[in-house]
Amino acid sequence: MTGLSQRIHALKASSTVAFNAKALEMKRAGVDVIAMTAGEPDFQPPQHVLEAAHEAVRRGLTKYTPSEGTRELRDAIAKKHARENELRYEADQVMVSTGGKQVLYNAFMTLLDPGDEVIVPAPYWVSYPPQIELAGGVTVVVPTRPEEGFVLDPDRVAAAITPRTKAILVNSPGNPTGAVYPEPVLRAVAELCERHDLWLITDELYEHMVYDGxxxxxxxxxxxxxxxxxGASKGYALTGWRIGWGCGPSALVKAMNKLQGQSTSNANAVAQYATQVALDEVEATAAFQAMTRQAYRERRDVIVQGLNDLGLRTPLPQGAFYAMADLTPIDPDETVAATALLERAHVGVVPGTDFAAPGFARFSYACSMEQIRSALERIGRLLA
Ligand SMILES: Cc1ncc(COP(=O)(O)O)c(C=O)c1O
Incomplete structure (x- = not known):
């Protein structure tokens, strides 16, 4: 179409969304598809959080809030990180946005000048490169290897640093790989940032889904x-509520909030209150997280074993709720293989193309054990 900006022409649509939409479309048409495409918990949010949202509506907490989020929620976030992560943040070092996605977008727009480079380990979450590029930046991909469980090698990061490098991004536990980086790896990356005066961006959305270690x-x-x-999406099962947060130096947070103040303003007020309750009601939320973690762990064990037994090489992910399987025995082209799974086995997965994972596809096991077993049977029949 003419009349649109070059920026929007250059922007790629999300393939996760596209494959998910295709799977859902087939379902609507009456096909019994097992959709392992979406990146969201299949659990409903915990009851106390649902009740908090009702209470927020009853109490009329439905107006605009400060652009950076309510003071109560920012305090609850600071307390969460002190309690669980031994990190100290003042209120002016915390801001709330419409999902972790907007935090990242704010960050890239705030940090990058045209041509600035951001080092991103691959396979990566699909939205990092498009967001970096929208901000005028350049994504510098550092590959990880399936035989190393997709864990980042800091030496490869060091080799990718140039005079234009502005930031290094890490995502552990990671989407799409489920890789959890050990402490020495994270420390080494942070040391590289310090030595070269770079920003470190750490995406910790999947913190509460670690199965080993x-x-x-x-x-x-x-x-x-x-x-x-x-953010609240994964560990608190609040994907559609759209609450994310960023914590860092106050000057960066203030600058990101300047952008947010001129673009979307505050995140949803009702969801902010509900998230505050999710963070403050420590025991009830921890019980929910322990229950979901146990369920994901059991599913992970079944799907990873099952895929490997079928001859589809799948490293054991230590976190998140994704497994990356090598689909080359089905077809060397991962999009062709994923399309075959969807159309012939009625199992929806996301091909690795847009994750920079050629040959692989991402299976989300945020679905029932019954669906996982049935998906494995269907794939087995396809391979036979
Ligand atoms: C690695 C990673 N980061 C960030 C996000 C953004 O999540 P949200 O905007 O729902 O907080 C996602 C969502 O899929 C993700 O997988």
Whole structure:
């Protein structure tokens, strides 16, 4: 279409959304599709959080809030990070946005000048490069290897640093790989940032889904130049409520809030209140997270074993709710293979193309065990 900006012509649509939409369309047409495409918990939010949203409406907490989020929610976020991560943030170091996605967008728009480079480990979450490029930046991809469980090698990061590097991004536990970076890796990346005077952006949306070992935050090493990105979507099962937050140096947070104040203003007021309750009601929320973590762990074990048994190489992910399987036995082209899974086995997955994971596809196991077992049977029949 003519009349649109070059910027929007250059922007790629999200393939996750596209494959999910295709799977849902087939479902609507009456096909029994098992959609393992979406990146969201299949659990309903915890009851106390649902009740808090009702209470917010009853109490009339429905007006604009400060652009950076309510003071009560920002305090609850600061307390969460002190309690769970031993990080100290003042209220002016915390801002609330419409999902972690907007925190990241604000950050790239605030930090990058045209031509500035951001180092991003691959396979990566689909939205990082488009957001970086919208801000005029350049994505510098550092690959990770399936045989290393997709864990980042800091030496490869060091080799990718140039005079134009502005930031390094890490996402652990990661989407789409489920990789959890060990402490020495995160420390080494933070040291590189400090040595080269770079920003560290750490996307910790999947903090509460770690199945082997402990979650470590990358924000503890170089807080002066680290932006921690988090939110309510995954660990609190509040995807559609659109609450994310960013924590970092106050000057960065203030600058990001200037952008937000002129673009979207505050995140949803009712959802801010509900998230505050999710963070403050520590025991009830921890019980919910323990229950969901256990369910994801059981599903992970079944799907990873099942895919490997079928001859589709799948490294064991230590976190998040995704498994990356090598689909080359089905077809060397991952889009062709994922299309075959959808159209012939009626199992929806996302091909690795837009994650920079050629040959692989992402299986989301945020679905029931019954669906996982049935999907494995269908794939088995397709391969036979
Ligand atoms: C790695 C990662 N970061 C950020 C986000 C953004 O999530 P939200 O905007 O729902 O907080 C997602 C969502 O899928 C994600 O997977």
């Amino acid at each position: 402990e979650f470590v935050t990358a924000a503890r090493y170089y807080p002066e130049r680290t932006l921690l990105v988090h």
